[in-house]
Amino acid sequence: MRIIGISGSQRQASTNTALLVALSEFFPVGVQYRLYDGIGKLPIFNPDMEGEQMPEPVKMFAHQIERADGLIVASPEYVHGIPGGLKNALDWLVSRPEIVHKPILLLHASHRGDLALGALSDVMATLSSRFSTDPILRVPLIGRSPEQVRSLTTSGEYKKRLVATLNSFLVDIVSS
Numbered sequence: 001m002r003i004i005g006i007s008g009s010q011r012q013a014s015t016n017t018a019l020l021v022a023l024s025e026f027f028p029v030g031v032q033y034r035l036y037d038g039i040g041k042l043p044i045f046n047p048d049m050e051g052e053q054m055p056e057p058v059k060m061f062a063h064q065i066e067r068a069d070g071l072i073v074a075s076p077e078y079v080h081g082i083p084g085g086l087k088n089a090l091d092w093l094v095s096r097p098e099i100v101h102k103p104i105l106l107l108h109a110s111h112r113g114d115l116a117l118g119a120l121s122d123v124m125a126t127l128s129s130r131f132s133t134d135p136i137l138r139v140p141l142i143g144r145s146p147e148q149v150r151s152l153t154t155s156g157e158y159k160k161r162l163v164a165t166l167n168s169f170l171v172d173i174v175s176s
């Protein structure tokens with residue numbers, strides 16, 4: 001099984017990226033998990049460039065989505081919305097087949113950012129028949145360093161919640 005993580009933050013010390021990285025410790029053997037870190041290299045979405053003219057980085061992105069059995073997305077809120085880079089990446093997928101039935105799990109490394117989370121849920125529900133808002137896992141990690149994120153999420157209550165959420169996501173993929 002292949003799972004791809006996508007962070008909506010380009011920051012080096014992003015809490016959302018760190019949360020996705022910390023998650024890598026909890027995958028069972030046999031699951032290949034990797035982060036897609038190319039959203040910053042995708043050109044701005046232009047419907048005129050879909051099909052034959054599709055830019056190479058977009059083709060590679062779509063190919064990775066195609067090969068994945070599920071996506072895990074974690075994103076901050078910027079100016080009451082989804083960060084432009086992430087929304088741009090998702091826009092490239094909208095008229096393509098790769099994401100239509102792809103299971104998607106949303107994580108959120110903050111107790112704030114409800115507007116972005118709501119908007120992202122709407123977008124995911126539009127893109128994929130297999131997205132569910134139950135669960136969206138929120139972990140209040142705003143302002144933490146990647147090291148702090150790792151230590152907070154790999155023990156105690158947060159670890160328990162992450163493992164339970166991940167396992168039910170994986171079971172759902174296998175059983176459908």
Ligand SMILES: Cc1cc2nc3c(=O)[nH]c(=O)nc-3n(C[C@H](O)[C@H](O)[C@H](O)COP(=O)(O)O)c2cc1C
Pocket residue numbers: 009010011013014015016017075076077078079080081109110112113114142143
């Ligand atoms: C340009 C900018 C705009 C932001 N706008 C919001 C906002 O509208 N609402 C909010 O709750 N947080 C906002 N934030 C805070 C980020 O969502 C928050 O710091 C988040 O934890 C960053 O995620 P990251 O650590 O993964 O980069 C903003 C941050 C930046 C840099």
